[in-house]
Amino acid sequence: MAANQSDALVVVNNVTKEFRRDSFVIPVLLGINLQLARQDYLALMGPSGSGKSTLLNLIAGLDRPTSGEVIVCGTNLGVSSESKLARWRSQHIGFIFQLYNLIPVLTAYENVELPLTLTRLTRRQRDEHVRAALEVVGLSDRLDHYPRQLSGGQEQRVSIARAIATDPTLIVADEPTGDLDAKSGGEILELMRRLNEEFHKTIIMVTHDPNAASRAKRIVHLEKGVLVNTNATPVGATA
Amino acid sequence: MKSLKYIWRNVMRNKLRSMLTILSIGFSLALMTILCGYIALQDVWGNEAQKYHRIVVMSTMGFSGEVPIAYVDRLRAMEGISAAVPYAWYGGMYKEQQMAFAQFGTDPNHVFNVWSEFKIDPAQLKAFQDDRQACIADRRLAERMQWKIGERIPLQGTFYTFNLDLKLVGLFDAPQNTDSLWFNWYYLDEGLRAKDEPLSGNSGTIFAKTKDANSMAVTCKAIDERFASSDHPTRTQTEAAFAQMFADMLGNLRLYIFVIGMAVVFALTLVAATAMAMSIRERTTEVAVLKAIGFSRWNVLLFVLGESCWITTLGGLMGIALGCAFLQGMHIVASQFVPVSVIDLAGVWLLLLLALAVVIGLVSGLVPAIRAAQFSVVDGLRRVI
Structure with a gap:
């Protein structure tokens, strides 16, 4: 479901991105245009080196485009300062990483609470958010477990709980099932479908896995820095 | 969860490295405590001698x-x-x-x-x-x-x-x-x-x-003037100055201690900085994740500085405690060398030593902290995505 630019949550306008390595300029994204509506669930596919993660980083406010505009939640990310971007990310973006990236010295509860410490919530409110997020991912009984005491699937679920604890506008997931077995991967994909359909979260997911991509409402392909087949509808998609 | 808790968990993340750093700072500051205690002893003697004019x-x-x-x-x-x-x-x-x-x-x-x-x-x-x-x-x-x-x-x-x-x-x-x-x-x-x-x-x-105490200077001068023309002219001074003269025979002890102290502090700072740099380097991705989810450069800077200060302050406390224990032990078993207890010797210098430990933490953590605060989130995350 492509959105009109006026009501789109994510607007990517003619974006290019180049990296410099010594005297070499490496073009990664070449004139990308993309819109994403609220409550959409987009799968971003493409071979390694096609620029998927780079595009995801731009949309998540982790990087700035070389040219063009990236407007997310009404904010032009290319012109925001580093500190403003950090604050913006804490309010609008929930991250899910391939390798979960939980803080190993913190318990599941503390990991989920971590982004909430940047908000003005009271301790009690934080506690409610953390417990609710862990309830959604089905880990209410693992509050005091450290990441090393959890399975890969459970770690990813804690990571998802951390991503949704602040009730972000947009969830970005980079290969969320890439390090999981089929069963755990399936559980994570089901969880993400629930986040989209039951909790109306907007999700962008980078994946290599066609099966994972098929759970999204929309699939776009990137090849050599260019979007191709942007209107592909996943097999078995419900929307 | 409070930031201090997170910082403390990071201190305890690699217990062996943290303990070795704490011990190196602790033993060095114990030595500094003993040297400074000796200077304080001179001052106590001087003050004591002044009392009895x-x-x-x-x-x-x-x-x-x-x-x-x-x-x-x-x-x-x-x-x-x-x-x-x-x-x-x-x-x-x-x-x-x-x-x-x-x-x-x-x-x-x-x-x-x-x-x-x-x-x-x-x-x-x-x-x-x-x-x-x-x-x-x-x-x-x-x-x-x-x-x-x-x-x-x-x-x-x-x-x-x-x-x-x-x-x-x-x-x-x-x-x-x-x-x-x-x-x-x-x-x-x-x-x-x-x-x-x-x-x-x-x-x-x-x-x-x-x-009385007020007449000491005048009396000293009067005595020396009286015997100035004799076969045995005199040099008269207060007991405190006399005690200081013995200390001066060892040269400018305070300067030596200061120079040695600064050399120790410099070496300690390098030790602590190396440990912190290694620790942060191992956590590049983790720091990138913190920044990705919204922690600012300042937050990261303070986390790293807080961690290094925790370690050096613990080392400082341990060193001061060890140094004081040594001085008190000397007071008990060899009071001819340390005639007053640590309680009588204690003063601002102990707080300054603790402050020195904190400063070592700040200085040693500064470079790793700035690097952690400044490196790109994307580069940090690239290790895993």
Whole structure:
């Protein structure tokens, strides 16, 4: 479901991105245009080196485009300062990483609470958010477990709980099932479908896995820095 | 979850490395505590000496010169002086032990007027005054040497040619351990005169007590002026200045300690900085995740600085505790070297040492903290995505 630019949550306008390595300029994204509506669930596919993660980083406010505009939640990310971007990310973006990236010295509860410490919530409110997020991912009984005491699937679920604890506008997931077995991967994909359909979260997911991509409402392909087949509808998609 | 909790968990993340860093800082600051404690000891002695307004008269030639014994009576007659006694360092050997303790020849009839804060049983003082060969000792010295009243104490002269055969008749109590034995100066002088020694009739120094603290400077000047034209001109100073003179014989000790201290601090900073740099380098991705989910550069900077300060402060506390324990232990087992307890020595310098540990933490953590704060989130995450 492509959105009109006026009501789109994510607007990517003619974006290019180049990296410099010594005297070499490496073009990664070449004139990308993309819109994403609220409550959409987009799968971003493409071979390694096609620029998927780079595009995801731009949309998540982790990087700035070389040219063009990236407007997310009404904010032009290319012109925001580093500190403003950090604050913006804490309010609008929930991250899910391939390798979960939980803080190993913190318990599941503390990991989920971590982004909430940047908000003005009271301790009690934080506690409610953390417990609710862990309830959604089905880990209410693992509050005091450290990441090393959890399975890969459970770690990813804690990571998802951390991503949704602040009730972000947009969830970005980079290969969320890439390090999981089929069963755990399936559980994570089901969880993400629930986040989209039951909790109306907007999700962008980078994946290599066609099966994972098929759970999204929309699939776009990137090849050599260019979007191709942007209107592909996943097999078995419900929307 | 509070930030301090997260910082503390990071401190304990690699326990071995943190402990080794803490220990290296701890032992170095223990050494600094002992050195600074020694300086504080000098100050305590100086302040203590100032309280009793004693002055010391010696030859302008220093310790190689002598002061005629006749000067004692002349000093006693001077305005502003309440008491004066000869105080001759003997430096003899006791049972083959050289410098086993300090020995001084003085005047038994007036010595407790000069050291009026010292206490002795009147009967023992009388015994000291009545017997030429009598001696008295600091109670703590007697305990250390396991002497009993009536004990014969033979001293073999090293500087003087006359050997002393003394009998312990009393013990005195001083506010601080003096580790001293006092005998009758006239007993020594008689022996020297019998041998026709040129040192007879002289005392190395004369200790006098002024009537009040305010008159010490004026009295010192008056004494030196009075003997300036004699064959034996004098150099008179307060007891505090006299004590400081001994410290000065070791050179500018404070400067040495400062230079050594700074070298230690520099080395420690490098050690701590290396440990922090390694620790942060291992956590590049984690720091990138923190920044990705919204922690600012300042947050990251403070996390790293907080971690390094925790480690160095723990090391500092451990070092100060060790240093104080050592000084207190010395006070208990060898109070002749550390005559006051750590409580009396404690002062702002201990807080400054702790502050130094914090500063080491700040400086050593600064470079890793700035690097962690500045590196790109994308580069940090690239390791895993």
